[in-house]
Amino acid sequence: MSRYVYDFIEGNKDLKDLLGGKGANLAEMTRMGLPVPPGFTISTEACREYLRTGAMPAGLLDEVTQHLRMVEEKMGKPLGDAHDPLLLSVRSGGKFSMPGMMETILDIGLRDANVAALARHSGDERFAWDSYRRLIQMLGKTVFEVPGDAFEAELAAVRAAVGVRSDADLTAAQLQEVVQAYKKVFHAHTGREFPQAPHEQLILAIASVFASWNAERAVLYRRQERIPQDLGTAVNVMAMVFGNRGENSGTGVAFTRDPATGRRGAYGDYLPNAQGEDVVAGIRNTMSLDDLATIDPKAHRRLLSIMERLEQRYRDLCDIEFTIENGKLWMLQTRVGKRTPAAAFVIAGQLVDEGTITLDEALQRVTGEQLAHLMFPSFDTAAAPAPLATGVPASPGAAVGAVVFDSAAAAAATQPVILVRRETNPDDLPGMIAAQGILTSRGGKTSHAAVVARGMGRTCVCGAEDLEIGPDSFTVRGQVIHAGDVISVDGTTGHIFAGSVPVRPSPVVRYFEGELSPMGDPLLSAVQRLLAHADHTARLGVHANADTGLDAERARRFGATGVGLCRTEHMFLGDRRVLVERLILATDDAEREAALAALLPLQRADFAELFTAMDGLPVTIRLIDPPLHEFLPPLEELTARVARTEALGADPGRDGALLTAVRRMHESNPMLGLRGVRLGLVVPGLFAMQVRAIVEAAATRVAAGGDPRPEIMIPLVGAVQELETVRAEAESVLATVTGAPPIRIGTMIEVPRAALTAGEIAEHADFFSFGTNDLTQMTWGFSRDDVEGAFFGRYLELGIFAASPFETLDTRGVGELVRTAVDRGRAAHPGLITGVCGEHGGDPASIHFFHHAGLDYVSCSPFRVPIARLEAGRAATTAATASDSR
Ligand code: ADP
Ligand code: MG
Ligand code: MG
Helix, strand or coil: CCCCEEEHHHCCCCCHHHHHHHHHHHHHHHHCCCCCCCEEEECHHHHHHHHHHCCCCCCHHHHHHHHHHHHHHHHCCCECCCCCCECEEEEEECCCCCCCCCCEEEEECCCCCCHHHHHHHHCCHHHHHHHHHHHHHHHHHHCCCCCHHHHHHHHHHHHHHHCCCCHHHCCHHHHHHHHHHHHHHHHHHHCCCCCCCHHHHHHHHHHHHHHHCCCHHHHHHHHHHCCCCCCCCEEEEEECCCCCCCCCCEEEEEEEECCCCCCEEEEEEEEECCCCHHHHHCCCCCEEHHHHHHHCHHHHHHHHHHHHHHHHHHCCCEEEEEEEECCEEEEEEEEECCCCHHHHHHHHHHHHHCCCCCHHHHHHCCCHHHHHHHHCCEECHHHCCCCCEECEEEECCEEEEEEECCHHHHHHCCCCEEEEECCCCHHHHHHHHHCCEEEECCCCCCCHHHHHHHHHCCEEEECCCCEEECCCEEEECCEEEECCCEEEEECCCCEEEECCCCEECCHHHHHHCCCCCCCCCHHHHHHHHHHHHHHHHCCCEEEEECCCHHHHHHHHHCCCCCEEEEEHHHHHCHHHHHHHHHHHHCCCHHHHHHHHHHHHHHHHHHHHHHHHHCCCCEEEEECCCCCHHHHCCCHHHHHHHHHHHHHCCCCCCHHHHHHHHHHHHCCCCHHHCCCCHHHHHHCCCHHHHHHHHHHHHHHHHHHCCCCCEEEEEECCCCCHHHHHHHHHHHHHHHCCCCCCCCCEEEEEECCHHHHHCHHHHHCCCCEEEECHHHHHHHHHCCCHHHHHHHHHHHHHHHCCCCCCCCCCCCCCCHHHHHHHHHHHHHHHCCCCEEEECCHHHHCHHHHHHHHHCCCCEEEECHHHHHHHHHHHHHHHCCCCCCCCCC
16 A cells, blocks of 8 residues: 655655655754654645545545654644644645745644633734634635635624724734634535534645645746646645744744855844744844844754754755744754855855865756846846836846837837837737837736747746736826836846836956956856856857857857857848849849959958957858848839839839849748758859858968968758759869868758758768757748747647747757757768757757757857856756755
């Protein structure tokens, strides 16, 4: 027969799957000999069984009874006794902490026959009656589905009758009346009396904690935090201790270090004569742990020494809930504590200094996501007013702008704007692109606004439910904000401020830029140290996607060791567009060659600039990729222009020729059209000109004493013959220029066919670079521009995607193609170099995949280079003791 119940003394901190986080840690503390009220844990397995069958698993209740008897013996009193009752708390606690999401029921065992006894023992009659009415309300609601409003109405009626506004102002006698009223409500809705048998209360409470796993808010929370839905919660049953038995009692929360800054030293809040939840509820002003030292030095010393032991045991910051009853300290909870991104870095560094963890372990205590947060500009909180409201922080950043309420206004605005909508839909896309930030009153992290904003790197706060949004103003707690008023939106915290809050550049970015020294700054020196160690352990190199010398210089300052993708099409824009038009309109070889000859020196100068910035490091240049008609005016615009000219009886001239070309080149699906290598094979001389510009620029740099390391990358290859043809042409151009270093020629792998035939392709390629954006689009058969705003939110909600496949590589599908191509490519060509140049190259989870797939490097935007460096190091150090502070 399976076993479901474990006494605290039987468990330990590593049994979170079975006992949940709270239970495993209560067990660990019990085992360490710390003062934990006696109790036991019902396993998550029992919960899963209960949720599956809707009934208590066989044998569970007998086990509970046996373990309860041990608790009664230790406490020297029976559950719910009429004269000196043992009371119990029944506490939820799954593997991952879900603060406040599930039920915890206190004071089980209270009943008509012993409220007075509790009042005597706790010295607080009011508390006894208040506890009783809470018990009736909570069990009534969660177990018997009595509508919460029915209880609230009675409470309101008593408040009104005695003329007070807050429950806290009700006296013991008035609360006793509330209890009588509640019992009537209970009876009216259930047809029975409130259970007076303590054991029945206990069993009902256990069942309601099981059931609270599936409470709507808990389900939502897990979806947002990516916690699996099928784990179930454990139930911890333990003796109550009372912090509200006078001035010698109290309750508090504490951290072994400051979770905001990482500063060393115990840190916490204490409330004398109070019960657990009062501290966090913020109903009375709390005192600090130092104050506790003056009012109860003995308990304070005990607490500090316990905190030190907990840190040693967990080798990390711990957070703690404790209660003091008549001078005796009780530990009610501990866990590895949550912390801000800055504190995560600082603490990891401190723990290394203290000799508690190794540098490898320290890398496991921080994440690229945390580093990304530290790199966003932030609001100067000292200068910020109190927030107007707080929503879901959906996409980080600090945005300031004038409020607009529709997408067209945002797109037309000349000033920075914040687009404010109840929710967004695909029609809002132009406005979302134009806005500094997006604010909605509905939807969570998977809403349309959130998904699209994250994809674009736009600041977004969604689901700010306190906002009432009208057509040209919104109201929040009585304050009206009109269109045109300036607001500030913090995508990192979810805060919304009226007016313009000053924005501060991130000190971490200023350190990367060389503007701040890490000396003497705990955060910057921790970042420096952990990144240095990441670079030391990483197997993956980190290159940057950079198209200009300036981008490349910044990437280099951020630690990139090469350019993994230079997009040459950016060099065909602006004034150079007319040269491309000339190329397209050329009617004979001479005209075409003249157009190419005019482009050549411009390209050469671009490349020379890039080689200078990346001197001594590889620069991978992708030959032109997008369809040429992208360089021509749009069809609609041109048609209208030509029609207007003709209507005036004039000759449209060049526009007429352009229109013919645009019509000829029109594609109904350009993503799958004439682009990449196909273009190189169809437009004579185009690729050859680019190759010449590269090799000549390299020769010039060598002559000037530089060390250029160009590599030529052919986009969109699907068949080896394409690569062979282009390669032969490129090699013949390279052979005509002397004084340049040897130049590698490789290909992008971004068409599924290329991945599948990688063995053949590798024989003609010096390197592979995975273009995971196109590879994702083509593997799934959807185009990012069309689908991201259209249905990704729904897919995320349905769980078809755990994350957008454009943000985090779809390892099962697209990743399988990557693995296949690497394996087949390497088998055919052992020295083959492999890298990634899609956006996934900067995404933490994807980087871990690329590490394990055996790639040589990832390439990402300059801004994400430090994040990629950190994650490349983390991927290479899989410390056994990875801490989970989730
Ligand atoms: P959560 O997981 O939401 O933090 P808890 O299970 O920790 O919920 O319970 C909420 C509060 O109830 C805690 O702050 C704790 O102080 C109080 N509490 C729980 N069990 C006991 C107990 N046995 N004695 C006294 N207070 C308790
Ligand atoms: Mg708690
Ligand atoms: Mg591509």
